[in-house]
Amino acid sequence: MFRKYWLIWALALWVSCAPYAGQAKKQIVFNTMKCSLSGKVFANIECRLETRKALSLILTTDELKTADNVVGVFELRLSIYGQTKTITMKKIRLDLCQLRAQRDKKSLMRLFYKGLRTANHNLPDKCPFLRNTTYFMRKVEIDASELPPYLPEYNITFGGRIYANNVLSSELFITGGFCEAEQDCTGQREL
Numbered sequence: 001m002f003r004k005y006w007l008i009w010a011l012a013l014w015v016s017c018a019p020y021a022g023q024a025k026k027q028i029v030f031n032t033m034k035c036s037l038s039g040k041v042f043a044n045i046e047c048r049l050e051t052r053k054a055l056s057l058i059l060t061t062d063e064l065k066t067a068d069n070v071v072g073v074f075e076l077r078l079s080i081y082g083q084t085k086t087i088t089m090k091k092i093r094l095d096l097c098q099l100r101a102q103r104d105k106k107s108l109m110r111l112f113y114k115g116l117r118t119a120n121h122n123l124p125d126k127c128p129f130l131r132n133t134t135y136f137m138r139k140v141e142i143d144a145s146e147l148p149p150y151l152p153e154y155n156i157t158f159g160g161r162i163y164a165n166n167v168l169s170s171e172l173f174i175t176g177g178f179c180e181a182e183q184d185c186t187g188q189r190e191l
């Protein structure tokens with residue numbers, strides 16, 4: 001099922017070039033962010049919201065071992081305000097070893113890669129991540145201006161797992177919303 005929704009999103013993104021006069025601008029904001037460490041690939045992980053629109057993630061590799069094949073696999077759950085139905089997109093892969101190579105992909109992924117690339121980060125161009133090193137991604141923002149303003153307002157939950165050396169190394173959980181720029185995106189608005 002998720003493939004179908006995926007396609008709808010991908011299409012929605014690319015028919016969105018026309019100006020939509022009178023449509024309110026939308027934004028993506030974050031409400032909460034949590035992260036935890038699993039296994040022994042990373043020695044430490046820290047994450048926080050810098051602002052409602054920007055988040056940071058800081059990873060420190062093990063003192064003795066490099067980290068190769070660093071990949072995020074995540075699930076995005078969207079719930080439209082005022083509806084009980086949710087749309088889930090599973091197994092979305094973000095390759096943290098190939099940030100540069102992803103430059104021209106035209107899809108929802110582009111938003112995520114763009115958010116990571118334009119953040120203040122020190123990720124390597126190529127894996128492995130060096131041992132005993134702290135890698136940071138600061139002020140990651142997801143720019144909603146490329147999304148068509150006629151999309152409905154959503155609550156968003158983002159569950160991510162980071163794998164490295166082919167084992168689960170950390171988990172992330174982020175909540176937020178896609179809403180009109182003058183709203184607070186907590187989903188609490190009276191409809």
Ligand SMILES: *[C@@H]1O[C@H](CO)[C@@H](O)[C@H](O)[C@H]1NC(C)=O
Pocket residue numbers: 031079080081082083155175186187188
């Ligand atoms: C959106 O999330 C907030 C809390 O994060 C919740 O109170 C609200 O009911 C949610 N709205 C919808 C439509 O799911």
Ligand SMILES: *[C@@H]1O[C@H](CO)[C@@H](O)[C@H](O)[C@H]1NC(C)=O
Pocket residue numbers: 063064132
């Ligand atoms: C790891 O880095 C810390 C601080 O940069 C340093 O003190 C320590 O000796 C390093 N450990 C190894 C095994 O290189």
